[in-house]
Amino acid sequence: MPVTSAELKQHLEQNEAAVDRVLRRVQGFTDSLMTLDALRSTAGITGQPLEELLADYLNEENLGWEFMFHLTQPIEPINAANFDLEDLGDFAHKMLGFKLYVFDEIGFCGIATLVSHRLALTAWHVTVKDKRKERRSGLTVRTQEGSKSLRVLGVRFEMPCHDDQWDVGLQDGDILRANPDVALLAIEQPMTTYYELPAKPPAWMTGRRKLCLSHRQDDNGRGVTFVTGRATIDDPPRIQLEWEDGVTRPGSSGGSVFDTDLAFAGFHQGQLNGVSEIVPYATFAGIDEFTQAIAEDRAPPYIYSLTGRVDGHLIIGRQRYCHAIHDVVRGAARHLRGIWIKRMEIDQTTGLEFSYDLLCQVLAQNGQAAQVFRVELSLGMEDLLETLNARLHGGTPLLARPGAADDETSEGASDKDRARQLVDLLAKTTGATADRPSWIYFDNPRGGLRKAAQQQLELLLAMILSDTRLRFVMAGGETYSVPGPKAENASALTGPGVMVDYIGQFDREDVRHTLEAINRSLGLGLPTHVVDFVLMQALHGVQAQGTVYRSAEVKTVSENLQRSLAPLLPAEGASSP
Template sequence: MVNAAHIRIAIRKHEPIVRHALTALFPDPDDPVNYEAVEESVDEDIGETLADVLLEILVDAAKVKQFLNFLRARGADPVPRDRNLIFAENIARFDGTLIGTPANNSFDFAALGDFAPRAESFRCQIWINNTFEGSGAFVAPNLVLTAAHVLDPLNAVPAGVDPRLEILASDEKRYRAKCVKLWPYHDSEKAGNLPPGDEVDIALLRIFLPLGHTYGSVDVTGDPPDFEGADLFTLVHYPEGVTKGFMPGKVHREPGAKRFPHDIDTSGGSSGGPGFDSQFRFLGIHQGKWETTKRLVPFEQFHDDPDFQDLISKNSNQRDMWSLSRDIDGTIIIGRNQFVTGLAHMLDHPKSKLRGIWIRREDTTSIRGLGFSYDMLESYLLMQEAPNAAPQHRCIRLGPTLNTDDLLADLAEKANGTVASPDAAAGTTAAQTTDVAYEGSRAETLIADMDQAAKTAGQTWWIYFDNPPEGLSPRAQVQFEHIAKCLPTSENLRLILAGYETYRLSPLRFANVGAVDGAQRSGLLVEELGPFTRSDVEATINSMITSLDPAKELTPAARRAMVDSALAGLSPDNTGEFDGEHLETVVTRVRQEAKRFLEIEE
């Protein structure tokens, strides 16, 4: 049971991951739960702490388990663990003559302490028509790997009955799934024989939420282990649908062998569970019994399969953004292709001269889309990072209610956690030069320090400025102009401006990412916020279908029909644009059309 003490440990030891968890679990910009908002709601007068408030929020939203698994997937488990939850005791042993004795007879418990909570988070169960059938694990944001024979009951469903395939994730919730690719076993394997050909007995299942990003996944992008002989082994599985912890055993690897023997005690439902060697590298999935031992389908037997690699790569490296959380029931995005294209370009080309985005409104009296842009930025960057990797990006936001007279000091405090005002270079102090030169020198010093700090952390820092509704003071405006000029020249910093249309800023502006090629100066991509078009709706629908079910054929005729339904009764202006006030209606219709096409139950 998670309590406030556990939350307190997580905040103290892993604050950046806690912040990311709130972004991932509460993506709705209309009902935000961010770290700063939680901090501000703490009532210290009655003895409340940040941990108390955060736990109450998670309980009320029924997201305690999701929060815990998000942390576990990133090596930040705050809950003390009994050893029996890592290794089950009194496991019956088989004769090890076929396996041999590993040279190393014990696991590295420090490595185990890191692996165990991750594995508890990324594993899942396979259910068919409300019956538990086997084990599996996430291998990409939307993809689950299991054994092909686990899905055999799908072929035994009576005529007229709709087979229901689901996964039960580590959050103890079931999610509808479909098989996107099956690599069948050979019939002779049912009798314990080895397959005569290249049969591997695996399947990839797809769900419509990126839980593999939230709860972590098995890394199937690297090379398979290449040791020879016996090694320690552990299996992540659900024998008879029961959670028994991670079991220690032995495995024997013979290069080129079609199956590996192991001696973990398994039973019905273990099939499809991922197995790992002594260094916790993915070795293969459990298949069944083989003579006096058990058998593993080696990862090396399917690692190089082009279809397997293509499915994993496409699902793991999605650069488009049709939703804040790739959730069809979440916040759907229409008409922001320029913004997303710019982000994708900067991630794919870190040495590019494109160093940020300037979001400008056609109607400066409207704030629609400005604040939402930060939600898009934070969610997009979070979705591009592997759960178990060190954070590669950091977002620093200077809010929309700026009323400071020293913007540089505010930025320094946000970026470096210091209240010290950044200094000017020697010879450019306030007494030695003009105010403009003095503030320019301070800006250059601060940005150089931030750039070095980001480089040292191995990160890119994204500095986001909200449009101040009351404008900036004359001094802050001078500072801001220096920031906008200097920051895009930094290697490890990126600048996002939301608004500021009336300010005279000097960065080079790019109309599209193609204009960046060959540029000699760094600059910002300009995104014009305004009405949306039919092609914007079509692009969102196409991205949704491609992301959620790329095997589903979306013909031009079907796509046109979906767009027609989404825009029914709405009239564009003489340039073919639709007023932004219709977005909510169109989003609702797009969601309905996509669910109907993908056969997702409401």
């Protein structure tokens, strides 16, 4: 329906600012935004009245009806809540780490938010070319202009938008809930900085409120904008964006929206159906598959690679070790105080050498980095307790307290007291608590230990067993005595004890476990028959001993596995310009 200059003149006289705001809003995505100031400049040249130029523009662009509809709506007051500038500054700095720019082989196509180590939340329609739903090729992400691009190896979770949302839009709440246009991209390596989604979405009330939108504000993809969100209470709520100073540029879809408490409210769906709107968090927050994917990636019970990459050092046959560490972090293994890694072949080094790195990586990916104190045992140690004390405490010697001195009781009682003091010092120095224990990792003493140092080691392990703030890993040391009850599974312990982790062999199911962890973590979506084929290729030509393989074959199997997976992953170098 055409709009007349007469009715526009009346609105310009009453509230010119409102006319300009609505004019910006109805234009949607454009690189040549028309404003009242631009029209006024033209009027100064042509001599035409401003209202006539505005009417001509709206009618030529078929925006008259939409413009008048929004202009004549009653103006609701904006909720008084505002952003705290100090909090906002800290938040903006953190955003540099978790705001991702999404590219395909052609160029910039959207915004995503890293919500766990390797999963990035975005609008599903960012991942496809158009309504035909063909996946974009060469998807990559990067944190900021000039940073290294990381491949998107798969989509871990996705719920597409409804077909009607590409054109005419939707009003049916049931259809919107079933088609929330959300996806989790799986990137090729884990990152340390991510945004932790709130457990519950913020409550929405009808009316207008201030929001912070992370979107593409310029050609380099940088920027945030403060906008107004207008919500109606439906199920899910409808939240449309009102632009005070312009609109987002193409490629802003998927950008996260935060309320004045800086809580995640949803993501920008862009102008997918002709209206700038938010997909509210409430629409998908309760979907089990969505929340489980994020929870598992934030605190993985098993990691398949020391580097977090498929082309890194793959982990095969260490499920129990990883799961035990994970269970301690979660508080699900309250009786597990230590892990003793024992070799089936005493001269074996494979498995022992990287168990320390594996411990650190599992802890780091479960949110407990820098919680490991490493102890290198050697034949030259005469006083193990004093050696460790010197590392922790400098020049203050570790002496038995009165009542336990060498001249008052046995040497064993004296060392026991010193070991007790050392354990307390270890816990305090590493900041350990019962809820967040530190780990003491004892390397395999390749040249053996002197008898006195060996006895002190056993005392020290016994003291750790009785302290809820510490856990230990004993790598090797099969000829020594590790105190406490033993079990091959942590769940079998009924009191403070040690899980024995035997290494030296692996079987077909161990390889499958690693392969399925890669498939699940990266959202590759490989069907069962493809997984079976890759597994067959990984073990092809590897000599078995009955149903098991020697740990010396891990390197060969890992290389075979990587070689078989390579054609199933996006090509290297498929990055943004």
